[in-house]
Every structure is written in structure tokens, then in C-alpha cells.
Amino acid sequence: MRVRLPPSAPLLNNINMKEKINEVKVKINEEIEILADLIEDLIVGKEKNEEKILNLISLQNIIRGINEILLRIKNKGALLQEIINLLITQPHIIGSFIGILEDGEIKIYSNFKNNELNNEFSIDTDSEFFEPFYSGEIKRINSYKNKIVNAISLPISDEKERVGVLGLFSDKQDFFDDEELNYLTDVTSDILVGLRTINYEKRIRDSLLNLARGITKIVELKDPGSKNHGEVVAKLSYEIGKRLGFDEEKLEMLYIAALIHDIGKISIALEILNKPFKLRDVEYEWVKQHTYYGYEYLRDINFPLPIAEIILQHHERIDGSGYPRKLKGNEIMIEAKIIAVCEVFHAMISHKPYRPPHSIEETLDYIRTNRGVLFDEFVVDKFFEVINEGFLNRC
Numbered sequence: 001m002r003v004r005l006p007p008s009a010p011l012l013n014n015i016n017m018k019e020k021i022n023e024v025k026v027k028i029n030e031e032i033e034i035l036a037d038l039i040e041d042l043i044v045g046k047e048k049n050e051e052k053i054l055n056l057i058s059l060q061n062i063i064r065g066i067n068e069i070l071l072r073i074k075n076k077g078a079l080l081q082e083i084i085n086l087l088i089t090q091p092h093i094i095g096s097f098i099g100i101l102e103d104g105e106i107k108i109y110s111n112f113k114n115n116e117l118n119n120e121f122s123i124d125t126d127s128e129f130f131e132p133f134y135s136g137e138i139k140r141i142n143s144y145k146n147k148i149v150n151a152i153s154l155p156i157s158d159e160k161e162r163v164g165v166l167g168l169f170s171d172k173q174d175f176f177d178d179e180e181l182n183y184l185t186d187v188t189s190d191i192l193v194g195l196r197t198i199n200y201e202k203r204i205r206d207s208l209l210n211l212a213r214g215i216t217k218i219v220e221l222k223d224p225g226s227k228n229h230g231e232v233v234a235k236l237s238y239e240i241g242k243r244l245g246f247d248e249e250k251l252e253m254l255y256i257a258a259l260i261h262d263i264g265k266i267s268i269a270l271e272i273l274n275k276p277f278k279l280r281d282v283e284y285e286w287v288k289q290h291t292y293y294g295y296e297y298l299r300d301i302n303f304p305l306p307i308a309e310i311i312l313q314h315h316e317r318i319d320g321s322g323y324p325r326k327l328k329g330n331e332i333m334i335e336a337k338i339i340a341v342c343e344v345f346h347a348m349i350s351h352k353p354y355r356p357p358h359s360i361e362e363t364l365d366y367i368r369t370n371r372g373v374l375f376d377e378f379v380v381d382k383f384f385e386v387i388n389e390g391f392l393n394r395c
């Protein structure tokens with residue numbers, strides 16, 4: 001008997017079907033993979049965008065901070081160092097430097113987040129970081145050593161002059177793209193404006209100082225017993241002010257006040273200032289008027305310190321025995337108390353038309369004896385510190 005086998009076609013169809021299913025499965029898997037990649041790209045892209053926005057906001061805040069520094073700091077070195085310190089607070093900026101041309105040499109200010117880099121990394125003016133100083137072009141440097149993967153140097157310049165370089169180091173690849181670069185260019189412009197303002201203010205201050213020196217010379221020509229008086233009193237006062245914690249601006253003004261403290265003598269008769277004998281009472285009363293004259297000459301000038309008032313008070317004594325207003329203790333400005341001690345010291349050791357100079361020992365004894373009587377005790381203590389550190393040898 002013949003057994004009839006079932007037709008093979010359905011079997012074949014089943015195989016085809018499985019293959020097709022497999023094909024579809026593969027396709028679906030491929031689609032899923034593409035979709036997963038797409039979703040991943042979207043998520044990563046979103047994160048990247050968020051990070052980017054945060055970086056730019058942070059840079060914006062840094063520029064605001066730099067503007068605040070420019071208004072607050074008037075010292076070139078302190079200004080540049082604070083800008084560097086602020087720049088390295090930016091995420092992914094791990095170090096920064098500013099190289100600036102000062103008196104024909106490039107001075108470098110730098111800082112790194114990592115102390116190891118601070119100790120190990122030295123920025124050489126011959127290195128590629130300084131190329132922008134010569135070329136005026138921005139220089140990007142990738143894959144630098146240590147933890148630095150990305151660096152950039154920008155010229156600090158405009159069409160008039162090139163004064164230095166700003167360098168930044170990042171631990172992130174391609175950190176400094178066009179948007180960051182725009183902000184960094186703003187930073188270099190701010191630095192240039194800040195440096196120009198400081199230089200301008202320094203020129204004004206130097207001119208004021210030279211003008212004060214000119215006035216002192218006029219007074220000293222009229223009063224031969226006061227040769228170098230203004231300059232010595234100014235230097236000594238400056239040293240005492242420094243030890244009393246005065247800031248740089250206050251010290252500069254104290255120096256100028258001390259230089260011209262006797263400006264009022266311009267109005268005192270030559271015969272009285274040069275009289276080789278002890279003055280009569282009426283003549284002495286006239287000499288005492290030099291504090292008022294000095295005040296009148298300067299009262300309308302708006303110095304950062306009230307120099308006219310300091311000059312008016314420089315013959316007051318803390319026990320009230322001075323002139324012109326017989327002020328006592330804390331009624332007298334600290335600057336006037338400083339000038340008082342320094343002025344007496346230099347006047348006593350100087351030759352006067354009416355007497356020979358006192359010895360230094362005798363003069364120091366006089367000041368020591370009158371500590372807390374005529375002269376402020378803290379000022380006298382600082383005065384002796386300055387003298388004991390060899391001030392007279394440096395004069």
C-alpha cells in the first residue's frame with residue numbers, strides 16, 4: 001500500500017515565515033537601536049546645551065566681577081592678580097595668567113586651582129603662550145601636558161597698543177569655542193581699560209607729588225633753616241603711617257601733606273624767617289600764623305584726605321598746649337599728630353639762623369620725654385621703631 005506523504009509546500013512556507021519573522025525582528029532591533037541612539041543624542045545634547053548655558057552665565061558673572069574689581073582696586077599688581085583669581089572660579093578653567101609689559105619687562109601674574117600645578121607650572125615668556133603678544137592673534141593650544149587639555153592665549157591690546165597676554169587653561173576638550181571667546185575678548189578689553197585708568201591716575205598722582213615738591217622748594221628757599229625739611233618729614237611720616245596700617249592712598253596723601261605742611265611760610269616775612277636772633281613775641285605770633293595761611297591756600301582743593309585741615313593742626317599738641325586752636329588728644333587728626341612728631345624731630349636736628357642744631361640723642365630724649373604729653377604715644381612708639389630700623393642712615 002502506498003502511503004501518501006503530506007505535501008511539502010506548507011513546510012517550506014513555515015521556513016519562509018520564520019525567516020521573514022527573523023528579518024522583521026532584525027529590522028525592529030535595528031530601528032530600536034537607531035531610536036535609542038536618537039534618544040541618547042537628544043539627552044546628551046540637552047545636557048551639553050545646559051552645561052554650555054551654565055558656562056556662559058558663569059563667564060557673564062565673571063565679567064561683572066571684573067568690572068567691580070576695576071572700580072575697587074587702584075594698584076596694578078593687585079588688580080591683575082584678583083582678575084586671575086576670579087577667572088579660575090569658572091568651571092573647567094583650571095589656571096590662568098596675565099603677562100604684562102612693565103618698564104620694558106614682561107611681568108607675569110598667575111594662579112591655578114590645583115596646588116601641584118601652581119608649584120610645577122612655570123609660564124615662560126618665550127613659550128607659545130606668549131605668541132599673541134608678538135602676533136596680536138589669538139593662540140589655541142590643545143593637549144597640553146599635566147591635566148591641561150586645552151589652553152588659549154589672547155592679546156591684551158587694541159589698535160593703539162599691545163600691552164600683554166591673557167592665558168587660560170582648561171581640563172575640557174574644545175572648551176574655548178566662539179561664544180566663550182567673545183566673553184574672553186571682553187575680559188581683555190576690560191583689563192586694558194583698567195590698566196589705562198591706573199596709569200592715568202598714577203600720572204596725575206605723580207604730577208601732584210612733583211607740584212608739592214616744587215612748593216616745598218619755594219618754602220625752603222625762603223627759609224634756609226628748613227633745608228630738606230619737607231622731604232625728610234614726608235618720608236618719616238610715610239613710614240609711621242605704614243606702621244599704623246594706613247592704606248596706599250592715605251599714605252600718598254600723608255606724604256603730600258607732610259611735604260607741604262609749612263606752605264603757609266610763603267606768607268611770612270623773609271626777615272623774620274632769617275632773623276639770626278630769638279624772635280620777639282609779636283614776631284613769633286606772626287610765624288605761628290603759617291598754619292592758617294597754609295589752610296587758606298589749600299582749603300578749596302578736594303584732596304582724598306583733608307590736607308588743609310591736617311596742615312592747620314600740625315602744631316597742635318595732645319595736652320592742649322599747641323596752636324592755633326589748642327586742640328587736645330583725639331580732637332587732633334592722626335595725620336597731624338604724625339607730622340607734629342616728625343617736624344619737631346627734623347627741626348631740632350637742623351641748623352637754624354638763631355641756633356645751632358640739637359644733637360640726635362638730645363632730640364630723641366625730648367620726644368621720648370614728651371610721649372603722651374605733647375605727642376601721641378602710639379605715634380611716638382612707631383617713630384622710634386622707624387628710627388631704630390636705621391631711618392637716619394637711609395636719609
Ligand SMILES: [Fe+2]
Nearest residue numbers: 261262314315
Ligand atoms: Fe610748621
